[in-house]
Amino acid sequence: MTRRYWNINLKEMIEAGVHFGHEACDLVFDAASQGKSFLIVGTKKRAADLVASAAIRSRCHYVNKKWFSGMLTNWSITKTRLSQFRDLRAEEKMGKFHHLPKRDAAILKRKLSTLQRYLGGIKYMTRLPDIVIVLDQQKEYIALRECAILGIPTISLVDTNCDPDLANISIPANDDTMTSIRLILNKLVFAISEGRSLYIRNR
Template sequence: MVCSLTCISASQLLTQDQTGRKALSPAGLRALTTQTTTATPDAVAEGAIPPTPKPPANSLIAKVSRPTQQQWSAIPKPDRDIATIPTEFNTFNRLQNRTRSLGSRVELRHDPDHLLKNPPDEASLEMLMANQAHMGHSTALWNPSNSRYIHGVREGIHIISLEQTAAELRRASRVVEEVAYYGGIILFVGTRPGQMPIVVRAAELAGGYHLFSKWTPGTITNRDQILGPMQLKIVDEMDQPVEGFDKHLLDRRPVVPDLVVCLNPLENWPMLRECAQENIPTIGVIDTNADPASVTYTIPANDDSLRTATVIAGVLGKAGQRGQARRLKDAALGEVTWRNPVEISKFLEIQAMIKHAEDEAARLNAEGAEQDRANKKIHGVMDAEELEAFKLLQDLERERRSKGGRRRGDE
């Protein structure tokens, strides 16, 4: 059998074998001997390699397959007249204007900074609850002094009574309004991340000051050293700068706030202790884990929520704005709601005496009454030598006071 196969030529392989199966063609034999995987046209035509089946029309391969260049050129292009484009555009605008009022319209869109931009005058119970003011801390962290502010317990967390919060917030806003009305300095403090725009906005409304960085210990108790380089200015009842107080500002000590509003008392207890030593009233947001005795006016609320801090600071800022508006309105009518400090009053008296003496001396010199003044002493009027001596004594006293203040600060 082997000998007969070796004598058969390749052209005679297209015969039927013993099993009746079709033998390989010469092209197929070449494809098998070269071991190639490329489907040549001859092999496909003669049936040695079956052609690649076409994917069905609804298959994913058929959907993502890109058409050929001939197919692209076969796509019919729309036969459109360019002159009709303006007419169609006008028709589209006319239909759009007719149907503009149809359908639903969103009147109020959600703005995360809405309460920061437009703070309310008063906070209702619904607003406080919506801004998470009632959420306290775990029952294991509570301070027993806050028992009068706690409404109950839910899932291991204390719930703050919002009725107490609203009442205390109204009282605190009244305090801020009156302090602003009498020309006091209000300081808003919030040092937690995210509280910077809150305290800045509240201070802007109330015409006060803000602090969003770490409190420097000794800013109030040792203000001669810490706040000494700070610039001061004297303003009138209309908040306009007043000239002529340069010498007085050299001797004056730095000012301290008349009221401090703290949004996170737990992190600012050194500041609260300094305020207590200097008898400065404070307003603080007290959570269930804080000590209400650390501040003068408590506002029981959630001190961890920025939304709660925004509502409380906004209400207090609006209260300060109302107080400032009342003060300026009365000042325009000639009613001043605040008094000058003792140091400024003394300085004004001394300056008035000096000016009176200078005016009298100038008047007598103009009238040529130098001989009369030498012969007859005018009561209550200083001559030029006495005026110079008085100014010299005043400069020496000012220098002595400044040296004494520096020694006390150094000690």
Template sequence: MTEKTATIKERAKTLDTPKELQEFLEAGVHFGHQKSEVHPGMFPFIFGVRNNVHIIDVARTKERLDTVLDFIKTLNAEGRTILFVGTKFPIREVTRKTAEATGMPHVTEYWAGGTLTNWKNIQERIEHLKDLESKKKSDEWQKYTKHERLQMEREMAKLEKKLGGIKDMTKRPDAMFVVDAAEDVLAITEARQLGIPIMAIVDTNINPASVDYPIPANDDAISSVKLILKKVEEALIKSKGSAPAKNEINEIMDKKTAKDSNLKPLAPASHGRGPDRSVMTKI
């Protein structure tokens, strides 16, 4: 952490900001990318500029995150499956831990092309992996030569790395949560082709329209990612097995669509909806 960043975070602790937003500032959720890297679609979520870096409006972050959490609770209460995707090296571990803690599948090492769009083939590879694992645990394993066992162990390790997080997934997921939308574009593309709802953390260099449920936030700082995934994990654990209201998912989708309509047409921040300065103070 640079001295400048550390100073900004220390100042955030003393700002007259609502308590529910303070944690976002302290985690660095508000730090975006350089001005030159901004995607026009993110202007409605940008509070301003500091040192040539866009500052995300954390009030909008909380608003969008709350919508995502409502959707997640409903999905989980109905026993739906959410696939967590986070293949960028710094976020792999926290993504995997969140998925495992909530009993959800995950892809954190490598997104194999066709994971969703060619699901039948992926299922065949998963069955092959399970068959190899079964062989290793049985007496049949000793019938193979040392060289054959070594080859199968290498193949198992390779398949486990690629498919281990989804080997218990019996069908395509009902929704997907992408931790870094820039890194896992292929996963988003496949989900969109199949109409699978996508939730994702989107930094200021990402087109928020590329996903169904964008969460405007810093996707580079591990503290920012951890905070958001912590809230997602809590929502999943608390909602497990609870009974959702009838048609609740459709109601949430309608609310999301209504909010999105306020973002179009895309325009520079100075021409569109400005940030709520009653809950954001200068950083």
């Protein structure tokens, strides 16, 4: 990539050796120690499993398939969908689908499968998150904009073609390599887990 395509501010930040990983870890640790909630957003196909496992490990909410426009800014609609999702899950577990005509049961199963795919990572989210972690600024631009509108603090990995000012804390990283994403995400969720442990001990 030639210089003219680079975001100059970010390039200068990288060349100067300025790293915001520690600042981000301090932020999430402090927030977790106060019982705050987190949402991790990373919808790149190859990062989907990593996002899910890291979020589950640190008891965070996550979106790893597709970000639906208005997921946060139209929270009342999202809450309604989540309520429908939870109701369908409960009905399936109780075996209610077995008492329905095959066609109706098949329709509900497909609907449940779709909801699980796209909302499974936020099924326990009852309110807006306190902090949102974004793994790819360009791909998750809508999520970042929604957070900005709502005043939700954000942490974002930013590559050389990104704008570091779009997030509250931007971490310079190559968001195209799994090694880079895994390293930073693991550090963040470790800090969250440590903060949660402190919160539990102090309750």
